[in-house]
Amino acid sequence: MRLLIAMMKHETNTFSPVETGWQRFVEWGAHLGPAARAAYEGTAMPMGAYIELAKAAGAEIVTPVAAEAMPSGPVAAAAYDKMADAILDAAPGCDAALLDLHGAMVAENTGDGEGTLLERLRQRCPGLPIAVTLDLHCNLTQRMVDNCTAMIGYKTYPHTDMHVVGEQIGRVLMRSLKGEVAPVMAWGNRPILAQTLRMGTDDEPMRALIQLAREIETRPGILAATIFGGFPMADIPEAGISAVVVADGDQAAAQRAVDELLDAAWAEREEFAYRHEPIGQALGRAEALTDGPILLLDHADNCGSGGNQDVMTVLKAVMEQGLEDVAVAAVWDPVAVQELMQAGIGREVTIKLGGRTSMPAIGAQGEPLEVTGRVRTLSDGDWIVRGPMYTGVHVHMGPTAVLDTGKVKIVIVSRHHEPWDQGVFTSVGIDPASTRYLLLKSRIHYRAGFAPIARHTITLDGVGVTTSDNRILTYRNLRRPIYPLDPI
Template sequence: MARRKIVVAMMMHETNTFSPVPTAIESFGRMGAMSGPAAIAELIGTNTQVGGFIGVAQAAGAEFTLPMAASAHPSGPVQKAAYEEMCDAIVGEIRKGCDAAFLALHGAMVAEHVDDGEGELLRRVRAIAPDLPIAVGLDFHAQMTAAMIDNATVVTGYRTYPHIDMGHTAERAGRTLIRALDGEVAPRMVWGFRPMLTSTLSHTPSRQPMKDIMDRANAAEDSGQVLNASVFGGFPQADIPHLSCSAVIVCDQRTAEGEILLNRLLDMAWERREAFLYTGEALSAQVARAKTLDGGPIILADHGDNTASGGTQDVMSVVEEAMRQGLEDVAAGPIWDPGCVAQMIASGIGATVTLELGGKVDMPQLNLKGRPLRVTGTVKCITDGEFVVTGPMATGTRVRMGRTAVLDTGKMLIVVSEKRSEPFDLGVFTHCGIDPRRKKYVLIKSRQHFRAGFEPIAKHIVMCDGDGVTSSDLKLFDYKNRRQPLYPFEPDLQLGRNEA
């Protein structure tokens, strides 16, 4: 009997439609856009969706190909040419013939010409392979659409945020599909949504109000009540018609029990809709509170400008406030500023330099102008910006920050990099000789992913409402294409009969 052939592919991007950062095909160079043996070598055995899918294919004794492995940091809409190049590679490989497809997607990709990037890819695949079994893994921040469900066989989503179960999510989807290929199960999916936004600072499944919603979904899947159950918090920094909180249940033939579970999960979320919103305070008050805390490290999380939600990573408001209030023994960064990196490298280690740091990018969607911060210090270290992740998120992958330099101002060590990189692993500091465990303050640009690597070492965590296109203040964003009505924009929204 011939071995099964499985096409494994990754096309991942979380699109912040308010971000000024362009998303060309070159943006997908962090782990791709790669293909073939190079992509397999990079991702096999890693805690990523592709790593998980490869493991399932190998365990099933299947042959597999990897025609596209593309993942980019969140940023603005994907350029049309980039989207078409990635789709063509995946669809082209499937057109050659295969027994199944394992697709590592995100669920929140918006291209210049398509507002449902994943649904359109799946539609194209289904058009050339009407009966092909397709397993899809999605991010917890997916914006679910009918096109995704109608054109896939199995869909699963991350159960965690920070996303420490990327590999496991792919394994859940892949194993269900293998069971279907073996005739053990007949997957049928039901899905739904509630017209509500949830803040990324308030919807992590490790804490309420999301915790017991996700726990109930997990228990249903782990007990075998359903084949798979996934809840999606959505991604609010996207001006698209399918913004919502949603869920997907994969049932074995009969869907009645899955539909009951689906509505219980979504009703729980709707009843708690107010608790899913974030309420902030003045940045000056947050930094002042950090100064009163004992011990360390004290994590200052600048969630208004984080790369993993589409931030420019060069807004200096939190760094400036920390300096203004006289914080000492601080490790900060990474700050994205290729020009300042070049200036420090040209000056050399030990040189004293004055930099116009950060603030190079305007954010017209929020009417924010880039504003550099003048800083003077000594060039402490210069590196290639590469390290292997040892923490629980994306374990085993290689981070490439580009050339990186450290500026020592006396009170603050500032890591500056050529490329944007979310600080979810201690390696952003340790690879350039800084031990964040020994610092009083660690100032990083992150919303929740920092918790994977930094929460275990933190004595205290202070969320900082810095400026930027990943702000949690929804009033700053001008939504023109959103679903209407949508909570909290229509605060008195009542569900219709079908939704309730």
């Protein structure tokens, strides 16, 4: 048996000014051919699970590409074609394909990156059995469902179950190849543009929906059940909440389960809208707390959802508030990093930090922040994730520096990276567990690495293209009406 195993992932924020060419995938760690297998074998990723299943079956393994980039603007056509063509060219002669995809990829040449790939794959190899893992923030489309055999999405946010779901859907495909099951799928959606900050699976309303999906999977004949929160910053018709269920030959049972999941989501639609709070008020609450670490979330500038990671609004407010013993991860500013490297460790410098990117989608200009401090640490920015999310994956933050103002230690990186693991601090000599305040440019993924040490968490509503107020974004392609943008 010959199995095609590949990864092609990007969460596209169509409002983001950050360009997404092939180089952005390379910076995360794009791999072609045998290098793709070497990079992900033994990791806690879906591709790692696929490789384990293939080895157990004694199959020949073909890994044409493993490519992922931090969320950003639409994927360049050349980059999309490079990844898609690698998969398509490797498919002839394979008995099945196991793909690690995202579900919210928008490219210059297609608004449905995953659906287009799967459709072209089936055209190239009609009837090819295909299993797919998808992110919880997938914007599911008819084209995706029509062109694969079985699919599943993560049931955790932060995504700590990637290997688990990869193994689950991989086993479904392997059983179908043996004739033990006959997978059929049903899917649907509801007009809810859920806010990402309201999708944490440890919180309501998502927790109950995930529990329902898990319960559905225990029913006879059900092979997989998924509820997707969707990705609201992709301006495409299908953005929003959806569900898919895989059943063993029983299409009606799959559809009933899909409707049950979506009806439950619709009943809780008001809980998917985020309530805002003035920054000053939130910082006042933070200052009154007596025990730390206290997590401060700059969620509107989260590169993990396509943010610039160089908006200074929240950091400026924290410094003006006079908070002490603060560690910040991370500000993207490769120019500032080079200035600090030229100065050298121990030198006191004054630099203009961040604010290098304008955000036309929200009518905002980049505004740098003048900061004076001592160069504390310089690093190549390379480390390995040891926490529960992306376990075993190499991180490449690029040349990295820490600027210490006396009250605030700022981790400054040359490549975008969301702080979902404590390594973003420990790799540059900062112990997050002994720091009073941790200012993180993150939404929910921070929980994977930092929830175990956090005493309190406070969201700070700053500025950025990952805003939690979708009303300030101009949607042109999104289906309407949709809650909460419209009164339905």
